[in-house]
Amino acid sequence: MADAGTSERTARAVTRVTEGPAGRALSGRPARALGRIAALAVILLWSLFPIYWALNTSLSTLSGADSTPVHYFPSPLTATSYRQALGIGGAGAGISSQLWRSLLNSAIESGAAMVLTVVIAIFAAYAFARLRFRFKRTIFVSVLATLMLPAYATLIPLYRIMASLGLVNAYIAVILVYVSGFLPLAIWILYNYFNTIPPELEEAAAVDGAGPVRALLRVVIPVAAPASPLPPSSRSCSPGRSSCSR
Amino acid sequence: MNASFRRRMLPYVLISPLVVFIGALSFVPTADTTVEAFFRVMPLDPPTRFIGLGNFRELFANPVIRESWVNTAVYVAIGVVLSVVFGTAIAVALQRRSRFRGVILAIIVLPWALPAVVEAVIWSWIYNPTFGVMNSALHSVHAIAGYHVWLGLDRWLTILLIEIVQVWQITPLSVLIILAALQSIQPALYEAARVDGAGPVAMFRRISLPLIRPAIAIATVEALVLSLNIFDQVYILNGIAPLGSSIMLQTYVTTFTDLNFGGGYALSLLVTLATAALSMAALALLYRRVEAA
Numbered sequence: 223m224a225d226a227g228t229s230e231r232t233a234r235a236v237t238r239v240t241e242g243p244a245g246r247a248l249s250g251r252p253a254r255a256l257g258r259i260a261a262l263a264v265i266l267l268w269s270l271f272p273i274y275w276a277l278n279t280s281l282s283t284l285s286g287a288d289s290t291p292v293h294y295f296p297s298p299l300t301a302t303s304y305r306q307a308l309g310i311g312g313a314g315a316g317i318s319s320q321l322w323r324s325l326l327n328s329a330i331e332s333g334a335a336m337v338l339t340v341v342i343a344i345f346a347a348y349a350f351a352r353l354r355f356r357f358k359r360t361i362f363v364s365v366l367a368t369l370m371l372p373a374y375a376t377l378i379p380l381y382r383i384m385a386s387l388g389l390v391n392a393y394i395a396v397i398l399v400y401v402s403g404f405l406p407l408a409i410w411i412l413y414n415y416f417n418t419i420p421p422e423l424e425e426a427a428a429v430d431g432a433g434p435v436r437a438l439l440r441v442v443i444p445v446a447a448p449a450s451p452l453p454p455s456s457r458s459c460s461p462g463r464s465s466c467s468r
Numbered sequence: 469m470n471a472s473f474r475r476r477m478l479p480y481v482l483i484s485p486l487v488v489f490i491g492a493l494s495f496v497p498t499a500d501t502t503v504e505a506f507f508r509v510m511p512l513d514p515p516t517r518f519i520g521l522g523n524f525r526e527l528f529a530n531p532v533i534r535e536s537w538v539n540t541a542v543y544v545a546i547g548v549v550l551s552v553v554f555g556t557a558i559a560v561a562l563q564r565r566s567r568f569r570g571v572i573l574a575i576i577v578l579p580w581a582l583p584a585v586v587e588a589v590i591w592s593w594i595y596n597p598t599f600g601v602m603n604s605a606l607h608s609v610h611a612i613a614g615y616h617v618w619l620g621l622d623r624w625l626t627i628l629l630i631e632i633v634q635v636w637q638i639t640p641l642s643v644l645i646i647l648a649a650l651q652s653i654q655p656a657l658y659e660a661a662r663v664d665g666a667g668p669v670a671m672f673r674r675i676s677l678p679l680i681r682p683a684i685a686i687a688t689v690e691a692l693v694l695s696l697n698i699f700d701q702v703y704i705l706n707g708i709a710p711l712g713s714s715i716m717l718q719t720y721v722t723t724f725t726d727l728n729f730g731g732g733y734a735l736s737l738l739v740t741l742a743t744a745a746l747s748m749a750a751l752a753l754l755y756r757r758v759e760a761a
Contacts, residue, residue: 365490401489434475
């Protein structure tokens with residue numbers, strides 16, 4: 223009881239102070255600005271520290287990285303790890319040949335998947351946004367619904383499908399799986415983008431004698447070009463799918 | 469072929485590649501998973517035959533898999549709460565326009581841009597029992613008496629530390645979703661509240677929170693789906709050890725280590741159903757259309 227009374231009184235006193243002239247000064251601009259700066263510093267530290275730590279470790283020697291207590295700055299500062307990874311000066315030939323090979327694989331896979339996704343998505347999204355056909359809504363919703371599928375729900379069958387086609391350990395398998403994962407989001411983004419383009423553009427093209435395909439290729443796609451590379455570069459479409467399908 | 473026929477067929481031609489891709493690589497595999505969950509599929513020990521609920525019974529009899537469901541629930545609880553709370557807090561901190569906001573946002577998004585595998589490797593070095601910065605930093609401020617082995621000894625600590633890696637990765641997504649909603653709020657609402665003498669806390673609770681509720685619902689569902697499917701971080705930081713293993717890890721182990729494909733299908737199906745059910749429940753609970761904005 224006594225405790226409750228005391229804390230109540232304290233609370234009232236605190237209220238009085240914070241609401242009084244002194245409190246107003248406290249919650250005034252400098253104090254709030256300081257608070258904001260401190261909050262931002264914490265946020266930036268949280269976001270960047272692990273990345274900095276990877277950089278710090280990568281620029282240290284092995285014995286520098288393996289020291290106790292840890293060094294917060296690379297000591298001694300060295301680029302040995304990078305030289306080995308990149309195969310500069312003949313160091314660490316094994317690692318570097320693997321790295322270049324993997325970089326090449328990634329470039330081929332993501333490049334092909336990106337081109338294929340964009341081409342397929344542009345035509346389909348255009349049809350969804352502009353043309354009338356049967357089962358349009360059903361197909362559209364079904365495609366978007368695959369965004370909700372956990373990547374792993376399709377993983378084992380995909381592996382078996384690819385294995386039965388003899389495509390395991392081939393670029394084409396990874397590319398096809400990437401494309402099927404990227405497509406729903408690409409369709410969604412491009413569909414919305416096409417809807418922001420005034421139909422008058424195509425009507426003008428039609429008046430000049432262009433069919434829908436010509437209008438799409440010559441008018442709509444040039445206008446939509448800024449949005450087209452977006453979908454494949456976004457990773458949120460199918461988290462984990464890429465790392466697991468290998 | 470006349471022109472009108474060609475014109476009528478055009479939409480079907482345009483969408484056919486999409487339909488083939490999504491059909492063959494999303495719908496067929498999903499249907500396959502659903503059907504074969506009720507079959508005994510063991511590539512090294514044929515034949516394949518129908519066993520009804522046999523796979524499911526076997527999975528629920530397995531204590532490691534039962535524990536993994538509990539672990540996954542804990543992963544989800546920690547992941548959803550932390551990423552949504554941090555996401556909201558960071559978004560509110562960035563609500564006010566400033567010269568540096570673009571740069572700060574770009575930095576905040578970095579963890580989301582990195583692959584989960586890379587992040588798990590980075591954090592495994594931070595958590596390293598001998599050379600990790602976590603031990604070193606905590607020891608130098610006298611928060612711990614000696615160096616600890618952080619992962620693989622205590623079940624809940626292991627789960628918490630692994631999920632923190634995922635929270636670090638997915639919080640930026642919550643920030644972006646919630647910040648977008650915050651920015652669509654009319655400044656006039658805050659002006660009116662300020663005139664009425666409302667403080668920052670009251671303004672957040674009475675104006676911001678109700679209006680960003682749909683965004684919080686979306687962020688919650690995103691975090692839920694991602695943490696329910698946690699795999700990379702667990703696999704890299706803790707291997708396939710049963711302690712702290714997630715249900716996705718068990719799906720992987722059942723399928724590719726035990727080569728029990730039927731069991732893997734059944735687990736995949738259960739995870740899919742759990743994901744769908746929980747997402748819809750979260751949306752029904754949290755999502756509400758906002759008229760005033």
